[in-house]
Amino acid sequence: MAFEIKNYRIDRKNSFKIDNFSTNGKKDIAENKDERNTILRELAPELDHLQDLLYAEHQRKVLIVLQGMDTSGKDGTIRAVFQSVDPLAVRTAYFKAPTENELDRDYLWRVHNVVPRRGEIVIFNRSHYEDVLVTKVKGWIDDDEEQRRLRQINEFERLLSETGTVIVKFFLHISKDEQKERLQERLDNPDKNWKFNLGDLDDRKLWGDFQKQYEKVINATSTDYAPWYVIPADSKSGRNVIIMQILLDTLRAMQMQYPKVDTSNWPKTID
Amino acid sequence: MAFEIKNYRIDRKNSFKIDNFSTNGKKDIAENKDERNTILRELAPELDHLQDLLYAEHQRKVLIVLQGMDTSGKDGTIRAVFQSVDPLAVRTAYFKAPTENELDRDYLWRVHNVVPRRGEIVIFNRSHYEDVLVTKVKGWIDDDEEQRRLRQINEFERLLSETGTVIVKFFLHISKDEQKERLQERLDNPDKNWKFNLGDLDDRKLWGDFQKQYEKVINATSTDYAPWYVIPADSKSGRNVIIMQILLDTLRAMQMQYPKVDTSNWPKTID
Numbered sequence: 001m002a003f004e005i006k007n008y009r010i011d012r013k014n015s016f017k018i019d020n021f022s023t024n025g026k027k028d029i030a031e032n033k034d035e036r037n038t039i040l041r042e043l044a045p046e047l048d049h050l051q052d053l054l055y056a057e058h059q060r061k062v063l064i065v066l067q068g069m070d071t072s073g074k075d076g077t078i079r080a081v082f083q084s085v086d087p088l089a090v091r092t093a094y095f096k097a098p099t100e101n102e103l104d105r106d107y108l109w110r111v112h113n114v115v116p117r118r119g120e121i122v123i124f125n126r127s128h129y130e131d132v133l134v135t136k137v138k139g140w141i142d143d144d145e146e147q148r149r150l151r152q153i154n155e156f157e158r159l160l161s162e163t164g165t166v167i168v169k170f171f172l173h174i175s176k177d178e179q180k181e182r183l184q185e186r187l188d189n190p191d192k193n194w195k196f197n198l199g200d201l202d203d204r205k206l207w208g209d210f211q212k213q214y215e216k217v218i219n220a221t222s223t224d225y226a227p228w229y230v231i232p233a234d235s236k237s238g239r240n241v242i243i244m245q246i247l248l249d250t251l252r253a254m255q256m257q258y259p260k261v262d263t264s265n266w267p268k269t270i271d
Numbered sequence: 272m273a274f275e276i277k278n279y280r281i282d283r284k285n286s287f288k289i290d291n292f293s294t295n296g297k298k299d300i301a302e303n304k305d306e307r308n309t310i311l312r313e314l315a316p317e318l319d320h321l322q323d324l325l326y327a328e329h330q331r332k333v334l335i336v337l338q339g340m341d342t343s344g345k346d347g348t349i350r351a352v353f354q355s356v357d358p359l360a361v362r363t364a365y366f367k368a369p370t371e372n373e374l375d376r377d378y379l380w381r382v383h384n385v386v387p388r389r390g391e392i393v394i395f396n397r398s399h400y401e402d403v404l405v406t407k408v409k410g411w412i413d414d415d416e417e418q419r420r421l422r423q424i425n426e427f428e429r430l431l432s433e434t435g436t437v438i439v440k441f442f443l444h445i446s447k448d449e450q451k452e453r454l455q456e457r458l459d460n461p462d463k464n465w466k467f468n469l470g471d472l473d474d475r476k477l478w479g480d481f482q483k484q485y486e487k488v489i490n491a492t493s494t495d496y497a498p499w500y501v502i503p504a505d506s507k508s509g510r511n512v513i514i515m516q517i518l519l520d521t522l523r524a525m526q527m528q529y530p531k532v533d534t535s536n537w538p539k540t541i542d
Contacts, residue, residue: 105386105388105389106430106435106436112379112384113383118375155429163376163378
């Protein structure tokens with residue numbers, strides 16, 4: 001197993017070349033799908049345990065950002081990786097097109113509003129990164145505004161980090177061919193029709209532009225306090241294992257402890 | 272009338288010496304109280320008009336920060352200056368000691384949550400500045416944390432400014448003798464007893480520390496995009512006129528316009 005977390009991690013600016021990253025992660029984990037699923041199942045209890053520790057410690061916060069093209073597996077990742085985790089202290093925040101109410105404030109307003117509280121894990125299903133991705137690819141913001149936003153995002157994440165939030169950002173990296181298959185499946189399978197959105201085809205036409213923009217944005221916002229991880233995501237089971245491993249590694253590094261409680265004057269038994 | 276706005280404005284770092292600023296503003300406006308109140312009454316309609324323009328334009332936002340020692344007149348300023356303004360688009364946000372829910376997030380979370388929306392004026396009655404004022408004077412944060420917060424606050428205000436918020440910060444500057452009189456009045460006058468808080472006396476004992484800390488914080492957070500104004504506040508009527516003038520000047524400089532509406536295909540009359 002050639003699995004090493006540092007192979008996926010981008011934590012310095014301008015060190016990421018998207019073409020150097022494979023979208024196929026099977027080889028890193030195990031060639032056989034059942035094997036990959038078994039690994040995931042075996043790792044799950046530790047995530048559950050570490051989340052319980054985070055909740056009990058009630059000091060730090062964890063923010064997970066999920067970004068990727070349509071069909072890259074953001075929903076599927078949340079379902080598979082967090083399946084067994086206590087919903088009490090894990091929350092998903094979705095960022096769709098902003099409402100009129102949200103547009104009346106700065107673009108980070110709605111984001112700041114839903115950051116994790118102490119002891120909590122929050123997963124961003126899409127995020128403030130849309131404000132420098134789709135917005136730039138479609139030409140809704142110019143170069144100056146893009147640069148301002150990249151700086152603002154770095155400063156915002158720095159604030160969160162300095163106030164106790166551990167940030168992990170995942171780019172779910174799929175190939176254009178894999179997206180084709182997944183979109184076709186949404187067309188063909190009546191149970192998946194509801195996931196199909198004609199607008200996804202417009203974004204698909206801009207595939208190359210989106211890839212370039214992801215590369216640019218990841219290069220501009222990879223920091224030691226909020227690293228990006230580029231996840232080969234053509235294989236769903238491989239993707240799940242890689243993300244699980246990175247999360248476990250991140251949570252382990254926090255070296256959390258159950259709070260020490262003074263039990264000296266506690267009764268021995270409850271009457 | 273020796274009134275000039277620039278005499279009160281601090282918009283460069285490290286240019287403010289608190290001892291050089293008088294707490295007596297009467298001489299800048301008019302020696303006679305009735306005269307000062309007449310001036311305020313005459314200026315009020317323009318504030319009303321400019322606020323209506325801001326609301327109609329629905330583009331930019333205005334944030335007013337009010338800071339000062341106890342009894343310095345934050346509540347009184349809001350009442351007197353904004354008396355005639357349409358409450359539809361003016362909102363006051365109070366920042367008391369943070370709740371447990373607020374402490375579970377970073378200290379700017381509750382602040383960002385209530386920033387003005389497009390077309391709105393928001394007045395902060397106390398603000399995020401308490402997080403570098405009372406917290407530092409009382410020793411709840413250390414020097415490193417203070418420096419981090421000063422940087423974070425500058426970046427936060429920069430974000431607001433870059434996304435369309437005009438920021439004006441007022442330090443209501445009173446003398447220790449004036450505070451003594453106002454606290455004594457709260458003790459002696461049964462109708463004002465409700466305003467008296469024993470804790471205010473603790474802060475009064477730290478008067479010199481608070482003055483030094485205000486000087487330091489104002490020096491560290493005076494920027495061209497979020498200037499501080501130091502307002503001589505021993506005279507309430509003088510304070511009101513000075514703040515009104517500064518607000519008018521700030522709003523005029525925004526050069527707002529009622530939105531142009533295409534009326535070419537409108538009916539001449541309503542049936």
